Amino acid sequence: xxVLVYIENWDGKFKKISFELASYAxxxxxxxNVPAVxxxxxxxxxxxxxxxxxxxxxxxxxxxxERFNALDNQAIAKAVAQAAQTTGATCVVLAHNxxxxxxxxxxxxxxxxxxxxxxxxxxxxxEPFVVKKMLFTGKAxxxxxxxxxxxxxxxxxxxxxxxxxxxxxxxxxxxxxxxxADFHIQIKQTNKVTGKVLLSDADIVVSGGRGMKAAENWxxxxxxxxxxxxxxxxxxxxxxxxxxxxxxxVGQTGKIIAPNLYFAFGISGAIQxxxxxxxxxVIVAVNKDPDAPIFEAADYGIVGDVAKVLPQFIEAVKxxxx
Amino acid sequence: xxxLVLIGNVPDTTTKIKFNAxxxxxxxxxxxxxxxxxxELALTRxxxxxxxxxxxxxxxxxxxxxxxxxxxxxxxxxxxxxDKAIRVDADPLDAAYVATQLARFxxxxxxxxxxxxxxxxxxxxxxxxxxxxxxxxxxxxxxxLNIEGSQVIVNREIDGGxxxxxxxxxxxxxVQKGIAKEPRIPAMRGIMMARTKPLxxxxxxxxxxxxxxxxxxxxxxxxxxxxxxxxxxKELIYLLRDEAKVL
Ligand SMILES: Cc1cc2nc3c(=O)[nH]c(=O)nc-3n(C[C@H](O)[C@H](O)[C@H](O)COP(=O)(O)OP(=O)(O)OC[C@H]3O[C@@H](n4cnc5c(N)ncnc54)[C@H](O)[C@@H]3O)c2cc1C
Numbered sequence: 001x002x003v004l005v006y007i008e009n010w011d012g013k014f015k016k017i018s019f020e021l022a023s024y025a026x027x028x029x030x031x032x033n034v035p036a037v038x039x040x041x042x043x044x045x046x047x048x049x050x051x052x053x054x055x056x057x058x059x060x061x062x063x064x065x066e067r068f069n070a071l072d073n074q075a076i077a078k079a080v081a082q083a084a085q086t087t088g089a090t091c092v093v094l095a096h097n098x099x100x101x102x103x104x105x106x107x108x109x110x111x112x113x114x115x116x117x118x119x120x121x122x123x124x125x126x127e128p129f130v131v132k133k134m135l136f137t138g139k140a141x142x143x144x145x146x147x148x149x150x151x152x153x154x155x156x157x158x159x160x161x162x163x164x165x166x167x168x169x170x171x172x173x174x175x176x177x178x179x180x181a182d183f184h185i186q187i188k189q190t191n192k193v194t195g196k197v198l199l200s201d202a203d204i205v206v207s208g209g210r211g212m213k214a215a216e217n218w219x220x221x222x223x224x225x226x227x228x229x230x231x232x233x234x235x236x237x238x239x240x241x242x243x244x245x246x247x248x249x250v251g252q253t254g255k256i257i258a259p260n261l262y263f264a265f266g267i268s269g270a271i272q273x274x275x276x277x278x279x280x281x282v283i284v285a286v287n288k289d290p291d292a293p294i295f296e297a298a299d300y301g302i303v304g305d306v307a308k309v310l311p312q313f314i315e316a317v318k319x320x321x322x
Numbered sequence: 323x324x325x326l327v328l329i330g331n332v333p334d335t336t337t338k339i340k341f342n343a344x345x346x347x348x349x350x351x352x353x354x355x356x357x358x359x360x361x362e363l364a365l366t367r368x369x370x371x372x373x374x375x376x377x378x379x380x381x382x383x384x385x386x387x388x389x390x391x392x393x394x395x396x397x398x399x400x401x402x403x404x405d406k407a408i409r410v411d412a413d414p415l416d417a418a419y420v421a422t423q424l425a426r427f428x429x430x431x432x433x434x435x436x437x438x439x440x441x442x443x444x445x446x447x448x449x450x451x452x453x454x455x456x457x458x459x460x461x462x463x464x465x466x467l468n469i470e471g472s473q474v475i476v477n478r479e480i481d482g483g484x485x486x487x488x489x490x491x492x493x494x495x496x497v498q499k500g501i502a503k504e505p506r507i508p509a510m511r512g513i514m515m516a517r518t519k520p521l522x523x524x525x526x527x528x529x530x531x532x533x534x535x536x537x538x539x540x541x542x543x544x545x546x547x548x549x550x551x552x553x554x555x556k557e558l559i560y561l562l563r564d565e566a567k568v569l
Binding site: 008010071073074077096097098099101102103104105106108109110112113114115116117118130132133134135136137138139140141142143144145146147148154184185186187188189190191192193198200204228239246247249252253254256260261271272275278281282284285295296297298299300301302303304305308309312313315316317319320 | 333335336337339341359360416417418421438439441442443444445446447448449450451453454455459460461462463465475478479480481482483484485486487488489490496499500530531532533534535536537538539540541544545547548549550551552555556557558559560561562563566568569
């Protein structure tokens with residue numbers, strides 16, 4: 001038996017989210033008294049793979065087949081299902097990101113497993129197996145019992161954190177039975193955002209709303225983000241206006257994020273926006289309207305003009321970083 | 323070509339969420355129901371594909387697993403422009419249960435649209451499960467879709483960028499923001515026509531849910547916001563470092 005975790009890579013490298021998943025899987029494995037096994041698909045160096053052992057993974061399966069780099073959910077689900085079967089996994093963990101969300105439901109059907117997506121932290125109990133997740137876009141939580149023998153979970157990023165637990169690990173070549181017909185998609189073009197922190201991997205997120213007034217006003221916001229090593233996001237009207245890309249839109253109809261620190265500049269704090277950010281550990285709001293609902297969700301706030309506050313923030317961050 | 327659009331029936335996004343006294347059931351009293359926002363965008367895109375010059379789309383069917391109260395939402399989808407609606411008369415127990423019900427007839431369609439999640443239980447599951455049950459291709463996080471002969475050209479978001487893909491039919495597209503610009507609003511004529519469009523009710527097949535919500539919980543109330551003057555903005559950064567310890 002095992003707990004299996006699928007670990008995605010980005011050009012052969014892992015990210016914080018990868019190690020959080022490893023930590024999470026080994027913690028569940030410990031409570032079930034079974035080993036934690038990781039599966040990596042696509043080319044990743046052994047030195048990178050063995051980093052997973054720092055977070056309690058004792059068996060690391062990998063297959064360097066380049067075809068997996070196409071992020072074809074059907075092919076990956078097939079390979080993960082085979083790894084789950086050969087390791088006797090009773091619980092399979094994936095990231096709650098674009099790839100994990102695509103694989104998990106297909107995998108659950110293959111394994112006749114129940115699926116709970118976007119779980120927040122460790123199971124509430126393992127006997128019966130109950131997990132907690134956010135519902136109604138942050139307006140409530142639910143305790144969900146999983147009734148199947150095998151369970152598939154996707155973990156909300158930054159809901160568990162990192163837990164170091166060095167173990168000795170074996171790195172093994174894993175050879176799933178795959179045929180050419182398992183790879184269904186043909187990639188015509190890829191646009192990678194380079195030099196930016198992934199929103200799902202960011203500890204700090206700096207966000208702007210309609211109060212930023214125009215696309216060209218984002219320069220100081222981006223400067224602040226760069227100084228903090230933060231990701232950038234925005235409210236829905238901002239991406240609708242085309243001031244920022246759709247991938248930055250957070251909220252009910254955009255991405256749901258839970259960084260340690262979220263800055264809201266010129267965002268009113270509509271309920272649909274808060275749904276996407278209310279699990280952030282600390283929220284800082286800057287808004288010129290003292291009655292803006294964002295202040296009800298915020299931990300720290302400044303009633304003031306973003307144009308006056310941003311330069312002061314930048315100056316202060318430069319001071320503390322030097 | 324035939325298109326199926328899955329329609330989730332969810333509380334309006336401004337709904338104040340309430341539960342019964344022992345927190346084991348959602349309290350639907352006074353709730354306004356809407357089409358799940360992503361499904362509404364999917365239906366809008368399906369309509370655009372049907373109306374495009376030289377389109378091969380003959381019909382758009384919408385489907386929901388739910389009790390009679392969800393018919394208002396299905397009628398709205400018909401008013402937006404779908405040709406026919408199907409309702410499987412059952413409580414949507416969990417994603418696996420819903421997908422099993424839909425799998426009975428979804429195989430007749432060339433293109434199936436599902437939303438990336440439902441705004442009530444935020445499940446991200448029905449679309450992918452249905453594709454696997456049907457044994458057809460699926461692409462998730464789709465923010466653009468065009469049909470070119472037997473190929474579908476799809477834009478999707480990946481973590482760290484975006485991609486354009488070619489994939490063959492039949493296809494299940496799991497869509498997100500961007501798939502259509504604005505959801506269509508039913509016009510008066512559409513609302514009139516919707517009354518006479520077919521709404522078929524099917525009995526459910528036997529299936530077991532694999533998950534069950536046992537209890538609900540409200541989020542912890544937040545402590546009051548600590549306000550700092552506009553001219554002391556720098557101080558806030560120091561508080562984040564020394565007090566909140568997040569820098
Ligand atoms: C079905 C549905 C889904 C939705 N999904 C989402 C979603 O996912 N995400 C989302 O964000 N929204 C979503 N919305 C929209 C949401 O209701 C709000 O309209 C939106 O969040 C408002 O964006 P905003 O705060 O940027 O703009 P506004 O509400 O216009 O607020 C701008 C704020 O900036 C302040 N301001 C103006 N100038 C300055 C200045 N110089 N300095 C400081 N402050 C200033 C103003 O006081 C105001 O509070 C959804 C709506 C619906 C109906």
